[in-house]
Amino acid sequence: MNGKRADRSGDVYVTTRSVAVYKESMKMHTLHQEQPEDVRTPDVQTRDVQTLDVQTVASMLDVSAVQANSTREQVRDFADVALRYDCKAVFVLPCFLPYLRDYRAENGGKFLLGAPVGFPSGGTSTAMKVLEAKSELADGAEEIDMMLNVGYVLSGMYREALDDIRAVKEAVGPTTLKVIIECHYLDNDLIRRVAGMVVEGGAQWVKTGTGWTPTGATLENVALLKRTVGDAAKVKASGGVRSFETVREMHRLGVERFGVGGSARTIL
Numbered sequence: 001m002n003g004k005r006a007d008r009s010g011d012v013y014v015t016t017r018s019v020a021v022y023k024e025s026m027k028m029h030t031l032h033q034e035q036p037e038d039v040r041t042p043d044v045q046t047r048d049v050q051t052l053d054v055q056t057v058a059s060m061l062d063v064s065a066v067q068a069n070s071t072r073e074q075v076r077d078f079a080d081v082a083l084r085y086d087c088k089a090v091f092v093l094p095c096f097l098p099y100l101r102d103y104r105a106e107n108g109g110k111f112l113l114g115a116p117v118g119f120p121s122g123g124t125s126t127a128m129k130v131l132e133a134k135s136e137l138a139d140g141a142e143e144i145d146m147m148l149n150v151g152y153v154l155s156g157m158y159r160e161a162l163d164d165i166r167a168v169k170e171a172v173g174p175t176t177l178k179v180i181i182e183c184h185y186l187d188n189d190l191i192r193r194v195a196g197m198v199v200e201g202g203a204q205w206v207k208t209g210t211g212w213t214p215t216g217a218t219l220e221n222v223a224l225l226k227r228t229v230g231d232a233a234k235v236k237a238s239g240g241v242r243s244f245e246t247v248r249e250m251h252r253l254g255v256e257r258f259g260v261g262g263s264a265r266t267i268l
Helices: 016-031 054-058 072-085 094-106 126-138 150-154 158-172 188-201 219-229 244-252
Strands: 061-065 089-092 112-117 143-147 176-180 205-207 234-238 255-260
Touching (some): 054 072, 072 089, 072 094, 089 143, 094 112, 094 126, 112 126, 126 143, 188 205, 219 234, 244 255
Parallel strands (some): 061 255, 089 112, 112 143
16 A cells, blocks of 8 residues: 555444445455455356447446546547447536537537546545535536545544545435545555445445556456445446456446546547
8 A cells, every 4th residue: 555554443433334335345355365355256246248349338438538638629539439439428627517518419419427526636625525516517517526535544534534425425416426436545445444435425336546546447456346335336447447358357347337538449
């Protein structure tokens, strides 16, 4: 893990649902504690992906232009990819949501409009995240990917991290909320704990990362996330998803959405 992690033994915030999810994941972990995390372990419920086709893959892609240097032209370019292949969603920085909304309407698009909140650090205040989420909804966002406050988690401030998720979920109401947990900075124990918090906070999805860290989604962390949340939430992989084969293997392990940038063309 990158950096020191606070001693959490005396500062653990738990709630009924997160405890249930976390305990179940730890039960599975105990069964395999003599061996490393393995995506082939029996408790991973895999899918048959032999007949996975391009159309199905496209329906699971969130094409994303959310880098600091993403331009309006790139937003239009990615929207065109989504229009051509019928991708699930296009995610853009908040400033480009009105443009994307209008471009979709002009071209008869069916893809969902998405935007990030507290991106990419997660360190903005909860109040600012709530305001940002509400602003994005007003500009047409239909899905929100919020960034977990990783600093809270690494400091053992679980109550604050959970309250942050809950506040944004309350702000967006029934709108789909995904929580980006940035697996790169978390060990397996924290990945399990945070996944339980995502469920407890009411979000529908847990997402591996921003794509801004040295490591992205891996077979190991998506399998661990799916084992942890089960049917209580869905898993989105982001960062390093660059091939059809990667999508197929991660979908086999339970991933149902993929955040991709320019690699959408390679995948499709």
